[in-house]
Amino acid sequence: MNVILITAVYVLAPVIIILLYGRYSWVKKIGTVILAYAIGIIMALCGLIPTGDAAGAQEMGKISTMLMNLCVPIAIPLMLFNSDFKLWTKSLPKTFVVLITGLVAIVIAVIAGYFVFRNAGISDFDKVAAMMTGIYTGGTMNFFALGSALEVDQSVIVIAYTFEMIVTFPFILFIVGGGYKLFRKLLPKTGTEISELGQGEELNVKDDSFEEYRGMLSKGVFGKMMLGLLLSIGMLAVGAGLSLLITGKLNELVIILTITTLAIAASFSSKIRNLPKTFELGMFFILIFSVVVASEFDIYSIDTSALSVMGFIAFILLVALCIHLILCRIFKVEGDLFVVGQVGLLCSPPFIPPVVGAMGNRKVLISGIVIGLVGYAVGTYLGLMMVLLLSIL
Numbered sequence: 001m002n003v004i005l006i007t008a009v010y011v012l013a014p015v016i017i018i019l020l021y022g023r024y025s026w027v028k029k030i031g032t033v034i035l036a037y038a039i040g041i042i043m044a045l046c047g048l049i050p051t052g053d054a055a056g057a058q059e060m061g062k063i064s065t066m067l068m069n070l071c072v073p074i075a076i077p078l079m080l081f082n083s084d085f086k087l088w089t090k091s092l093p094k095t096f097v098v099l100i101t102g103l104v105a106i107v108i109a110v111i112a113g114y115f116v117f118r119n120a121g122i123s124d125f126d127k128v129a130a131m132m133t134g135i136y137t138g139g140t141m142n143f144f145a146l147g148s149a150l151e152v153d154q155s156v157i158v159i160a161y162t163f164e165m166i167v168t169f170p171f172i173l174f175i176v177g178g179g180y181k182l183f184r185k186l187l188p189k190t191g192t193e194i195s196e197l198g199q200g201e202e203l204n205v206k207d208d209s210f211e212e213y214r215g216m217l218s219k220g221v222f223g224k225m226m227l228g229l230l231l232s233i234g235m236l237a238v239g240a241g242l243s244l245l246i247t248g249k250l251n252e253l254v255i256i257l258t259i260t261t262l263a264i265a266a267s268f269s270s271k272i273r274n275l276p277k278t279f280e281l282g283m284f285f286i287l288i289f290s291v292v293v294a295s296e297f298d299i300y301s302i303d304t305s306a307l308s309v310m311g312f313i314a315f316i317l318l319v320a321l322c323i324h325l326i327l328c329r330i331f332k333v334e335g336d337l338f339v340v341g342q343v344g345l346l347c348s349p350p351f352i353p354p355v356v357g358a359m360g361n362r363k364v365l366i367s368g369i370v371i372g373l374v375g376y377a378v379g380t381y382l383g384l385m386m387v388l389l390l391s392i393l
Contacts, residue, residue: 014284032287071292072285075285077259079283081232110132110386111386114129122308127156144157145380146256149256161293175358187325187334188332215277231272232282336364340355344372
Protein backbone atom coordinates (compact mmCIF):
# COMPACT_ATOMS: atom_id res chain seq x y z
CA MET A 1 0.00 0.00 0.00
CA ASN A 2 1.44 3.37 -0.92
CA VAL A 3 1.40 6.42 1.33
CA ILE A 4 -1.55 8.12 -0.39
CA LEU A 5 -3.72 5.01 -0.14
CA ILE A 6 -2.90 4.48 3.55
CA THR A 7 -3.69 8.12 4.31
CA ALA A 8 -7.01 7.72 2.49
CA VAL A 9 -7.80 4.67 4.65
CA TYR A 10 -7.02 6.70 7.79
CA VAL A 11 -9.64 9.28 6.79
CA LEU A 12 -12.22 7.07 5.09
CA ALA A 13 -12.32 4.27 7.68
CA PRO A 14 -14.05 6.55 10.25
CA VAL A 15 -16.57 7.59 7.57
CA ILE A 16 -17.42 3.94 6.92
CA ILE A 17 -17.69 3.26 10.66
CA ILE A 18 -20.09 6.20 11.07
CA LEU A 19 -22.24 4.94 8.19
CA LEU A 20 -22.34 1.44 9.70
CA TYR A 21 -23.13 2.94 13.11
CA GLY A 22 -26.30 4.48 11.72
CA ARG A 23 -27.50 1.22 10.15
CA TYR A 24 -26.50 -1.70 12.39
CA SER A 25 -27.18 -2.16 16.09
CA TRP A 26 -24.14 -4.41 16.55
CA VAL A 27 -21.86 -1.49 15.66
CA LYS A 28 -23.48 0.58 18.41
CA LYS A 29 -22.95 -2.25 20.88
CA ILE A 30 -19.26 -2.61 20.00
CA GLY A 31 -18.57 1.12 19.83
CA THR A 32 -17.06 3.31 17.14
CA VAL A 33 -13.70 3.81 18.86
CA ILE A 34 -13.18 0.07 19.34
CA LEU A 35 -13.96 -0.55 15.66
CA ALA A 36 -11.56 2.19 14.58
CA TYR A 37 -8.88 0.74 16.81
CA ALA A 38 -9.52 -2.75 15.44
CA ILE A 39 -9.08 -1.50 11.86
CA GLY A 40 -5.75 0.07 12.75
CA ILE A 41 -4.48 -3.08 14.45
CA ILE A 42 -5.54 -5.23 11.49
CA MET A 43 -3.61 -2.89 9.17
CA ALA A 44 -0.55 -3.27 11.39
CA LEU A 45 -0.81 -7.07 11.74
CA CYS A 46 -1.22 -7.45 7.97
CA GLY A 47 1.99 -5.50 7.38
CA LEU A 48 0.24 -2.75 5.42
CA ILE A 49 2.10 0.06 7.19
CA PRO A 50 5.66 0.59 5.90
CA THR A 51 8.25 0.45 8.67
CA GLY A 52 12.00 0.57 9.08
CA ASP A 53 13.82 1.24 5.82
CA ALA A 54 10.83 0.31 3.65
CA ALA A 55 9.98 2.68 0.82
CA GLY A 56 7.74 5.47 2.03
CA ALA A 57 8.20 4.61 5.72
CA GLN A 58 9.70 7.99 6.58
CA GLU A 59 7.03 9.89 4.65
CA MET A 60 4.29 7.75 6.20
CA GLY A 61 5.73 8.46 9.64
CA LYS A 62 5.51 12.22 9.05
CA ILE A 63 1.89 11.99 7.93
CA SER A 64 0.93 9.78 10.88
CA THR A 65 2.61 12.15 13.33
CA MET A 66 0.88 15.16 11.78
CA LEU A 67 -2.54 13.51 12.00
CA MET A 68 -2.01 12.45 15.62
CA ASN A 69 -0.76 15.91 16.62
CA LEU A 70 -3.78 17.64 15.05
CA CYS A 71 -6.73 15.31 15.61
CA VAL A 72 -6.88 15.29 19.42
CA PRO A 73 -6.39 19.07 19.94
CA ILE A 74 -9.12 19.75 17.36
CA ALA A 75 -11.45 17.12 18.84
CA ILE A 76 -11.27 18.29 22.46
CA PRO A 77 -13.10 21.63 22.02
CA LEU A 78 -15.62 20.11 19.61
CA MET A 79 -16.55 17.42 22.13
CA LEU A 80 -16.82 19.89 25.00
CA PHE A 81 -18.82 22.64 23.25
CA ASN A 82 -22.17 20.83 23.64
CA SER A 83 -21.57 20.05 27.32
CA ASP A 84 -23.97 21.94 29.58
CA PHE A 85 -21.90 22.09 32.76
CA LYS A 86 -24.56 24.29 34.36
CA LEU A 87 -26.56 21.08 34.74
CA TRP A 88 -24.08 20.16 37.47
CA THR A 89 -25.62 22.82 39.72
CA LYS A 90 -29.03 21.18 39.19
CA SER A 91 -28.00 17.65 40.08
CA LEU A 92 -29.15 16.13 43.33
CA PRO A 93 -26.62 15.74 46.19
CA LYS A 94 -26.16 11.97 45.72
CA THR A 95 -24.91 12.55 42.17
CA PHE A 96 -22.18 14.78 43.61
CA VAL A 97 -21.36 12.05 46.16
CA VAL A 98 -21.00 9.42 43.42
CA LEU A 99 -18.70 11.68 41.40
CA ILE A 100 -16.41 12.65 44.28
CA THR A 101 -16.18 9.14 45.73
CA GLY A 102 -15.52 7.79 42.24
CA LEU A 103 -12.66 10.22 41.65
CA VAL A 104 -11.20 9.46 45.09
CA ALA A 105 -11.42 5.71 44.40
CA ILE A 106 -9.59 6.04 41.07
CA VAL A 107 -6.83 8.22 42.51
CA ILE A 108 -6.26 5.79 45.39
CA ALA A 109 -6.27 2.80 43.02
CA VAL A 110 -3.76 4.39 40.62
CA ILE A 111 -1.38 5.39 43.43
CA ALA A 112 -1.64 1.95 45.06
CA GLY A 113 -1.10 0.26 41.70
CA TYR A 114 1.93 2.44 41.05
CA PHE A 115 3.67 1.13 44.16
CA VAL A 116 2.61 -2.47 43.51
CA PHE A 117 3.91 -2.49 39.91
CA ARG A 118 6.72 0.07 40.10
CA ASN A 119 9.42 -2.63 39.78
CA ALA A 120 7.69 -4.38 36.86
CA GLY A 121 9.76 -2.57 34.24
CA ILE A 122 6.89 -0.61 32.69
CA SER A 123 8.17 2.14 30.37
CA ASP A 124 7.19 5.72 31.32
CA PHE A 125 5.26 4.24 34.25
CA ASP A 126 4.33 7.57 35.84
CA LYS A 127 2.95 8.76 32.50
CA VAL A 128 1.03 5.52 31.98
CA ALA A 129 -0.46 6.03 35.46
CA ALA A 130 -1.44 9.57 34.46
CA MET A 131 -3.10 8.34 31.25
CA MET A 132 -5.02 5.67 33.16
CA THR A 133 -6.18 8.33 35.61
CA GLY A 134 -7.42 10.35 32.64
CA ILE A 135 -9.22 7.52 30.87
CA TYR A 136 -10.88 6.26 34.05
CA THR A 137 -12.17 9.72 34.94
CA GLY A 138 -13.04 11.06 31.50
CA GLY A 139 -12.57 8.48 28.79
CA THR A 140 -10.62 8.09 25.57
CA MET A 141 -10.33 11.82 24.88
CA ASN A 142 -8.46 12.44 28.13
CA PHE A 143 -6.26 9.39 27.62
CA PHE A 144 -5.01 10.55 24.23
CA ALA A 145 -4.80 14.18 25.37
CA LEU A 146 -2.51 13.17 28.23
CA GLY A 147 -0.48 10.94 25.94
CA SER A 148 0.13 13.93 23.66
CA ALA A 149 0.71 16.42 26.46
CA LEU A 150 3.22 14.17 28.24
CA GLU A 151 4.90 13.17 24.94
CA VAL A 152 4.47 9.46 25.64
CA ASP A 153 5.99 7.09 23.10
CA GLN A 154 3.34 5.90 20.63
CA SER A 155 4.15 2.24 21.26
CA VAL A 156 3.43 2.73 24.96
CA ILE A 157 0.12 4.47 24.16
CA VAL A 158 -0.91 1.62 21.84
CA ILE A 159 -0.08 -1.08 24.40
CA ALA A 160 -1.81 0.77 27.27
CA TYR A 161 -4.97 1.44 25.26
CA THR A 162 -5.10 -2.10 23.87
CA PHE A 163 -4.96 -3.64 27.33
CA GLU A 164 -7.39 -1.05 28.69
CA MET A 165 -9.96 -2.24 26.16
CA ILE A 166 -9.21 -5.89 26.97
CA VAL A 167 -9.80 -5.23 30.68
CA THR A 168 -12.69 -2.75 30.56
CA PHE A 169 -14.85 -4.11 27.73
CA PRO A 170 -15.78 -7.33 29.63
CA PHE A 171 -16.85 -5.16 32.58
CA ILE A 172 -19.27 -3.24 30.34
CA LEU A 173 -20.61 -6.51 28.90
CA PHE A 174 -21.09 -7.76 32.46
CA ILE A 175 -23.06 -4.64 33.40
CA VAL A 176 -25.26 -4.65 30.29
CA GLY A 177 -25.75 -8.40 30.55
CA GLY A 178 -27.36 -8.11 33.98
CA GLY A 179 -24.45 -7.39 36.31
CA TYR A 180 -26.20 -4.26 37.50
CA LYS A 181 -28.52 -6.53 39.52
CA LEU A 182 -25.56 -7.45 41.73
CA PHE A 183 -25.02 -3.82 42.69
CA ARG A 184 -28.74 -3.40 43.36
CA LYS A 185 -28.35 -6.13 45.99
CA LEU A 186 -25.10 -4.79 47.44
CA LEU A 187 -26.29 -1.20 47.78
CA PRO A 188 -29.33 0.08 49.67
CA LYS A 189 -32.53 0.89 47.84
CA THR A 190 -33.14 4.61 48.34
CA GLY A 191 -34.81 7.38 46.39
CA THR A 192 -33.77 7.37 42.74
CA GLU A 193 -31.57 10.27 41.74
CA ILE A 194 -33.11 12.55 39.14
CA SER A 195 -31.52 15.74 37.84
CA GLU A 196 -33.73 18.71 38.57
CA LEU A 197 -34.21 19.87 34.99
CA GLY A 198 -36.77 22.52 34.26
CA GLN A 199 -39.37 22.28 31.56
CA GLY A 200 -37.78 22.35 28.12
CA GLU A 201 -34.22 21.91 29.40
CA GLU A 202 -32.22 19.33 27.51
CA LEU A 203 -28.73 17.82 27.45
CA ASN A 204 -28.49 17.52 23.68
CA VAL A 205 -29.18 13.80 23.95
CA LYS A 206 -31.37 12.43 21.16
CA ASP A 207 -32.42 8.85 20.64
CA ASP A 208 -30.54 8.05 23.87
CA SER A 209 -27.19 8.51 22.17
CA PHE A 210 -24.41 11.06 22.13
CA GLU A 211 -23.24 9.76 18.77
CA GLU A 212 -26.17 10.75 16.55
CA TYR A 213 -24.42 11.21 13.21
CA ARG A 214 -27.50 11.49 11.04
CA GLY A 215 -28.05 14.95 9.58
CA MET A 216 -24.45 16.16 9.88
CA LEU A 217 -24.37 17.13 6.20
CA SER A 218 -27.83 18.67 6.06
CA LYS A 219 -28.16 22.28 4.96
CA GLY A 220 -29.17 23.72 8.32
CA VAL A 221 -26.51 21.82 10.27
CA PHE A 222 -23.32 21.66 8.21
CA GLY A 223 -22.57 25.40 8.22
CA LYS A 224 -23.03 25.73 11.99
CA MET A 225 -20.96 22.61 12.55
CA MET A 226 -18.16 24.11 10.46
CA LEU A 227 -18.35 27.23 12.63
CA GLY A 228 -17.66 24.98 15.59
CA LEU A 229 -14.69 23.51 13.70
CA LEU A 230 -13.33 27.00 13.04
CA LEU A 231 -13.69 27.86 16.72
CA SER A 232 -11.83 24.69 17.65
CA ILE A 233 -9.01 25.47 15.21
CA GLY A 234 -8.91 29.01 16.58
CA MET A 235 -8.47 27.66 20.12
CA LEU A 236 -5.69 25.41 18.86
CA ALA A 237 -4.02 28.48 17.34
CA VAL A 238 -4.35 30.35 20.65
CA GLY A 239 -2.86 27.38 22.49
CA ALA A 240 0.04 27.18 20.03
CA GLY A 241 0.66 30.93 20.30
CA LEU A 242 0.60 30.80 24.09
CA SER A 243 2.96 27.84 24.03
CA LEU A 244 5.45 29.73 21.83
CA LEU A 245 5.17 32.76 24.09
CA ILE A 246 5.75 30.80 27.31
CA THR A 247 8.19 28.06 26.25
CA GLY A 248 9.55 29.31 22.92
CA LYS A 249 8.33 26.12 21.20
CA LEU A 250 5.19 24.08 20.56
CA ASN A 251 4.69 22.47 23.95
CA GLU A 252 1.80 20.00 23.79
CA LEU A 253 1.14 20.23 27.54
CA VAL A 254 0.51 23.97 27.33
CA ILE A 255 -1.58 23.55 24.16
CA ILE A 256 -3.82 20.82 25.62
CA LEU A 257 -4.42 22.70 28.88
CA THR A 258 -5.20 25.92 26.97
CA ILE A 259 -7.72 24.44 24.56
CA THR A 260 -9.42 22.40 27.31
CA THR A 261 -9.85 25.49 29.47
CA LEU A 262 -11.05 27.64 26.57
CA ALA A 263 -13.52 24.98 25.43
CA ILE A 264 -15.03 24.60 28.91
CA ALA A 265 -15.39 28.37 29.17
CA ALA A 266 -16.97 28.54 25.69
CA SER A 267 -19.52 25.85 26.58
CA PHE A 268 -21.19 28.29 29.01
CA SER A 269 -22.28 30.35 25.99
CA SER A 270 -25.66 29.08 24.81
CA LYS A 271 -24.85 30.06 21.21
CA ILE A 272 -21.74 27.88 21.17
CA ARG A 273 -23.33 25.12 23.23
CA ASN A 274 -26.20 24.88 20.76
CA LEU A 275 -24.00 24.51 17.69
CA PRO A 276 -25.24 21.20 16.22
CA LYS A 277 -23.23 18.00 15.87
CA THR A 278 -19.94 19.35 17.25
CA PHE A 279 -19.62 16.32 19.55
CA GLU A 280 -20.03 13.98 16.58
CA LEU A 281 -17.50 15.95 14.52
CA GLY A 282 -15.07 15.73 17.41
CA MET A 283 -15.65 11.97 17.53
CA PHE A 284 -14.79 11.80 13.82
CA PHE A 285 -11.34 13.24 14.58
CA ILE A 286 -10.96 10.84 17.53
CA LEU A 287 -11.75 7.96 15.18
CA ILE A 288 -9.07 9.10 12.74
CA PHE A 289 -6.60 9.29 15.63
CA SER A 290 -7.64 5.82 16.82
CA VAL A 291 -7.05 4.23 13.41
CA VAL A 292 -3.66 5.95 13.06
CA VAL A 293 -2.35 5.16 16.54
CA ALA A 294 -3.55 1.54 16.39
CA SER A 295 -1.88 1.04 13.00
CA GLU A 296 1.45 1.47 14.81
CA PHE A 297 0.75 -1.60 16.93
CA ASP A 298 3.73 -3.94 17.07
CA ILE A 299 2.90 -7.44 18.30
CA TYR A 300 6.58 -8.02 19.07
CA SER A 301 6.45 -5.20 21.63
CA ILE A 302 4.22 -7.32 23.89
CA ASP A 303 6.77 -8.64 26.37
CA THR A 304 6.80 -9.16 30.13
CA SER A 305 6.69 -5.43 30.84
CA ALA A 306 3.75 -5.01 28.46
CA LEU A 307 1.84 -7.74 30.26
CA SER A 308 2.59 -5.89 33.49
CA VAL A 309 0.68 -2.95 32.02
CA MET A 310 -2.34 -5.22 31.71
CA GLY A 311 -1.96 -6.28 35.33
CA PHE A 312 -1.67 -2.64 36.39
CA ILE A 313 -4.86 -1.70 34.51
CA ALA A 314 -6.80 -4.67 35.91
CA PHE A 315 -5.61 -3.73 39.40
CA ILE A 316 -6.86 -0.15 38.97
CA LEU A 317 -10.27 -1.25 37.72
CA LEU A 318 -10.87 -3.80 40.49
CA VAL A 319 -9.52 -1.68 43.36
CA ALA A 320 -11.32 1.47 42.21
CA LEU A 321 -14.56 -0.48 41.83
CA CYS A 322 -14.28 -1.94 45.34
CA ILE A 323 -13.38 1.37 47.00
CA HIS A 324 -16.14 3.21 45.14
CA LEU A 325 -18.63 0.51 46.12
CA ILE A 326 -17.67 0.73 49.80
CA LEU A 327 -17.89 4.52 49.82
CA CYS A 328 -21.27 4.49 48.07
CA ARG A 329 -22.48 1.94 50.61
CA ILE A 330 -21.41 4.28 53.42
CA PHE A 331 -23.21 7.23 51.82
CA LYS A 332 -26.29 5.08 51.02
CA VAL A 333 -26.16 5.51 47.24
CA GLU A 334 -28.57 3.28 45.34
CA GLY A 335 -27.31 0.58 42.98
CA ASP A 336 -28.44 2.04 39.66
CA LEU A 337 -26.90 5.44 40.41
CA PHE A 338 -23.62 3.75 41.39
CA VAL A 339 -23.61 1.83 38.11
CA VAL A 340 -24.14 4.86 35.85
CA GLY A 341 -21.59 6.83 37.88
CA GLN A 342 -19.03 4.06 37.52
CA VAL A 343 -19.66 3.70 33.78
CA GLY A 344 -19.65 7.50 33.30
CA LEU A 345 -16.18 7.75 34.85
CA LEU A 346 -14.64 4.58 33.44
CA CYS A 347 -16.07 4.78 29.94
CA SER A 348 -17.44 8.34 29.32
CA PRO A 349 -21.00 9.64 28.63
CA PRO A 350 -21.71 7.82 25.31
CA PHE A 351 -21.83 4.53 27.24
CA ILE A 352 -24.49 5.77 29.69
CA PRO A 353 -27.64 5.47 27.49
CA PRO A 354 -27.08 1.79 26.58
CA VAL A 355 -26.47 0.92 30.24
CA VAL A 356 -29.57 2.87 31.34
CA GLY A 357 -31.56 1.07 28.66
CA ALA A 358 -30.36 -2.31 29.93
CA MET A 359 -31.31 -1.41 33.52
CA GLY A 360 -34.69 -0.02 32.46
CA ASN A 361 -34.23 3.03 34.68
CA ARG A 362 -34.17 6.25 32.68
CA LYS A 363 -34.35 8.29 35.89
CA VAL A 364 -30.58 7.99 36.37
CA LEU A 365 -29.75 8.95 32.75
CA ILE A 366 -29.00 12.63 33.40
CA SER A 367 -27.08 11.92 36.62
CA GLY A 368 -24.80 9.47 34.79
CA ILE A 369 -24.25 11.83 31.88
CA VAL A 370 -23.46 14.77 34.17
CA ILE A 371 -20.88 12.64 36.01
CA GLY A 372 -19.32 11.68 32.67
CA LEU A 373 -19.27 15.28 31.45
CA VAL A 374 -17.52 16.49 34.59
CA GLY A 375 -15.08 13.62 34.04
CA TYR A 376 -14.39 14.96 30.54
CA ALA A 377 -13.62 18.34 32.08
CA VAL A 378 -11.39 17.24 34.96
CA GLY A 379 -9.75 14.10 33.54
CA THR A 380 -6.84 15.84 31.84
CA TYR A 381 -6.12 18.09 34.82
CA LEU A 382 -6.32 15.14 37.22
CA GLY A 383 -3.95 13.09 35.06
CA LEU A 384 -1.38 15.87 35.03
CA MET A 385 -1.69 16.23 38.80
CA MET A 386 -1.12 12.49 39.11
CA VAL A 387 2.13 12.50 37.17
CA LEU A 388 3.40 15.39 39.31
CA LEU A 389 2.35 13.61 42.49
CA LEU A 390 4.04 10.36 41.49
CA SER A 391 7.24 12.18 40.57
CA ILE A 392 7.30 13.59 44.12
CA LEU A 393 6.53 10.22 45.69
